[in-house]
Amino acid sequence: MGQPICSLEVQELPTWKRVRKLTLCRQLLQQCCDEYGERHALQIEIDDRQFTTAFFAWIEVVERNADYRHQNALDYFQFVFGVLLRDLLREKAIHVKKDASTQLRPSPGNIADWWPTGYVLTYFCIGTLKATVHEQCAVEIQPSDALSQPAVWQSFRENMIEEPGLAIAFFDKFMGLEPNWREPTEISNRPAVAERSSKT
Amino acid sequence: MKKVDLTAEHLCYLNFKCCNIETLMESKSPLPQHLSRDISQLGLALRDCARQLRYAARNVPGPIRSDRPLAPRSSSATPLKPPSHLSLESVAHLADDLIETAESFAGHAVPTLQDHWKSPVPLQSLTAYLELSRGPAKTLRKFSMAYYAAAKRMIMQSGAADVLIFEHRICATLEQMGAALSAPQAAAATASRSALCRAGAQLASSLIEMQPIRSTRFEILPDANAPWWLVTEPNAYVFLMLSLTSLAKDTCPSGIPTDPDAAVRFFSDVVGAREAAFRQALKGPEPQHALSQEFEYVITHLC
Numbered sequence: 001m002g003q004p005i006c007s008l009e010v011q012e013l014p015t016w017k018r019v020r021k022l023t024l025c026r027q028l029l030q031q032c033c034d035e036y037g038e039r040h041a042l043q044i045e046i047d048d049r050q051f052t053t054a055f056f057a058w059i060e061v062v063e064r065n066a067d068y069r070h071q072n073a074l075d076y077f078q079f080v081f082g083v084l085l086r087d088l089l090r091e092k093a094i095h096v097k098k099d100a101s102t103q104l105r106p107s108p109g110n111i112a113d114w115w116p117t118g119y120v121l122t123y124f125c126i127g128t129l130k131a132t133v134h135e136q137c138a139v140e141i142q143p144s145d146a147l148s149q150p151a152v153w154q155s156f157r158e159n160m161i162e163e164p165g166l167a168i169a170f171f172d173k174f175m176g177l178e179p180n181w182r183e184p185t186e187i188s189n190r191p192a193v194a195e196r197s198s199k200t
Numbered sequence: 201m202k203k204v205d206l207t208a209e210h211l212c213y214l215n216f217k218c219c220n221i222e223t224l225m226e227s228k229s230p231l232p233q234h235l236s237r238d239i240s241q242l243g244l245a246l247r248d249c250a251r252q253l254r255y256a257a258r259n260v261p262g263p264i265r266s267d268r269p270l271a272p273r274s275s276s277a278t279p280l281k282p283p284s285h286l287s288l289e290s291v292a293h294l295a296d297d298l299i300e301t302a303e304s305f306a307g308h309a310v311p312t313l314q315d316h317w318k319s320p321v322p323l324q325s326l327t328a329y330l331e332l333s334r335g336p337a338k339t340l341r342k343f344s345m346a347y348y349a350a351a352k353r354m355i356m357q358s359g360a361a362d363v364l365i366f367e368h369r370i371c372a373t374l375e376q377m378g379a380a381l382s383a384p385q386a387a388a389a390t391a392s393r394s395a396l397c398r399a400g401a402q403l404a405s406s407l408i409e410m411q412p413i414r415s416t417r418f419e420i421l422p423d424a425n426a427p428w429w430l431v432t433e434p435n436a437y438v439f440l441m442l443s444l445t446s447l448a449k450d451t452c453p454s455g456i457p458t459d460p461d462a463a464v465r466f467f468s469d470v471v472g473a474r475e476a477a478f479r480q481a482l483k484g485p486e487p488q489h490a491l492s493q494e495f496e497y498v499i500t501h502l503c
Contacts, residue, residue, distance in 0.1 A: 022470070023455040023503040052469040059501055 005039065005120070006032040006127030015131035016077075019084075020062065022055050032124045033094060040112055043097035044120055054091035058084050065187050073137050075192040078175060081129040082168035082184070088121045090164040111153050118157055122147075125171060144176035247299065254295035257288040317349035317356070320460040323442065325449035326400055327390045333378025340378075344371035348412075350445075351438045354464050355416055358430060362417040369412035377406060394496060396450055401492035404443035408435050408482070427472050429479075440478055441467045447495060448502060455503025474498060 008015055008028065018024040026046065033044040061083045069076040088094070094117050112119045126143055133139050146152045156170040169179035183189045323346055332339045348367040355363045390396055413434045430437040445467045448456050457463045471478065474494065481490035 020501060021455075021503050022501055023452075048465070049469045049472065053473040056470075056473040056501070 004123055004126070005035045006123040008127050008131040010131075010135075014135045015128055016136055019128050019132070020059065022052065025055060026051060028128065029088075029094070029124055032120055032127070036112070036116065036120050040116070042113070042116060044094050044116060045097050046094050047092065050091040051088070051093040054084075054087040054093045057091070058087045061087075068187055068193075072192055074133060074139060074141075075190060077129055077132050077136065078172065078177060079168070079187055079190060081125045081132070082171035084128075085121055085125040085171050086164050086167035086185075088124075089118065089160060089167050092117075094120060109150055111150060114150075115153065115157055118153070118160075122171070122174065126174065129175070141175065143174050146176075147174045243302075246302070250295045250298050254292045257292040257295070316345060317352040321346055321350040321353055322460045323347075323350055323445050323449065323463070325453075326396060326403070326443070326446040327450050329374065329403075329446060330377075330390060330399060333374045335378075337375070340371050340375055343374050344368070347407075347439075347442055350442055350460075350464065351413065353461075354438060354441070354468065355413070355430070355434060357461070358427075359418060359420065360416050361419045362415075363434075364414040364416075366412050366414060369410045370407065373403070373406045373410050373412075377403060390450075393451055393499065394492075396447060397496040397499060398488075398492045400443045400447035401488055401495050403446075404439050404495075405482075405488050405491055407439035407443070411435050413438060427468070427475075429472070429475055430468075436478070436482060437468075437471060441471045444470065444495065444498065447499060451499050452503035470498060470502075 011018070013024070015028075018028060026048075029046060029051070033046065037043045058080075062080050065076065065080070068079070096116055107114055126147075130141055133141050152170070152173065156167070159166045160170070165185040166181070167184075169181050169184040172179040172184075178191045180186070180189050180191060187193070324342075329343045332343050344367050347370045348365055351370075352363055352365055388395060390399070416431070416434050418431055427437065441464065445456075445463055448467070457466050474497075477494050477497075478491070481487060481494045484490045
């Protein structure tokens with residue numbers, strides 16, 4: 001796998017601020033889609049209505065759980081970007097351009113071609129998470145090996161269709177964290193919260 | 201004889217129905233009220249006269265012209281005298297012509313006045329409209345024309361076959377807002393983002409209360425282009441969307457699409473995404489306050 005897509009450049013306006021604005025978040029996602037299109041010769045389009053729905057659903061979760069940021073900023077960002085992945089996937093915020101879908105020759109070994117929308121959205125959330133954590137917590141994070149394992153992606157795709165909330169758990173796995181497979185949408189049940197509670 | 205009776209009954213029914221409809225109907229154009237009343241009264245009187253005339257002409261007993269025996273033509277050089285009176289039938293025809301001509305003129309005159317929705321409708325900022333609200337009545341039409349046209353265009357582009365909107369109700373809303381605000385109050389309304397959101401919420405809730413959209417007709421059940429909320433409550437959906445568009449022109453002028461149609465689509469998506477919150481705000485005990493908070497929430501996360 002070469003250089004990952006959606007590696008955000010440092011800009012004047014912090015990523016965390018940009019990603020919480022509808023128009024700026026859309027711009028960031030559009031950049032990812034364009035980058036994917038250049039590398040894979042397959043055009044991905046944003047469905048504006050679905051993207052807007054996903055965005056506002058996500059913002060509600062971000063604000064509702066803002067207190068957790070004071071307890072564990074790293075895990076807070078990990079969780080909210082997992083929720084962003086869930087909402088974008090659930091609402092089908094992007095799709096392969098209609099006349100381009102015939103070009104697909106899916107093979108599970110090549111994740112980018114096998115599941116373009118899942119691939120783009122996952123890398124979009126990883127890119128924004130990395131940039132946010134770097135800017136807000138001065139910490140560099142890297143994805144785990146699970147991100148390059150087709151079997152994990154196959155499981156992700158299959159399970160996500162039945163239970164979109166599992167996108168949060170798979171996002172944790174991709175970032176090398178222990179997921180809460182049972183209740184991934186509950187921030188209070190995250191392993192990091194339990195770990196912290198047991199220490200205190 | 202039977203034919204004459206039926207026609208008379210039919211005409212009486214038409215006269216009755218027409219007068220009642222005219223009395224109940226509101227004019228679509230914002231004419232000054234006193235003029236509108238006068239013109240309406242004049243039209244009614246004229247129409248009633250013509251119909252009475254036609255009714256009388258058709259019901260006077262006596263032979264009609266075609267039943268009359270043909271008079272033998274004189275072979276002398278004496279010129280034919282014009283008839284000393286119009287036949288009853290020709291009077292009835294005259295009355296028919298009069299009504300048809302009047303209706304035809306009216307039919308041609310009205311649509312051309314309200315065609316501006318057929319092109320993209322750029323909306324101005326909320327502050328620009330609030331300034332208009334304290335100006336003369338003529339300038340208020342800039343607001344009502346823009347909102348009327350944008351509303352109609354949005355609904356028609358969502359797949360409606362027809363829509364009826366009373367432009368003068370839109371005009372009256374802003375006029376009332378302007379009348380309620382003193383100059384210092386008006387200045388304060390644009391002083392901060394929160395104040396602008398309050399003014400935007402006031403405009404939206406007043407427009408929704410006035411119900412300018414009287415009817416929409418969707419022949420085919422709407423697909424993804426027409427959100428169900430638009431179909432069931434067009435006033436709420438459309439005027440929230442238009443008020444937000446104007447508000448955003450003030451609060452984030454560079455972030456939203458510049459193309460008028462794209463801007464409407466953008467805010468239509470935003471209203472759709474926040475539908476539950478907007479509905480809750482409108483149904484709450486203090487809808488204007490709740491709406492203002494919701495506007496601010498949305499605007500904060502736009503750009």
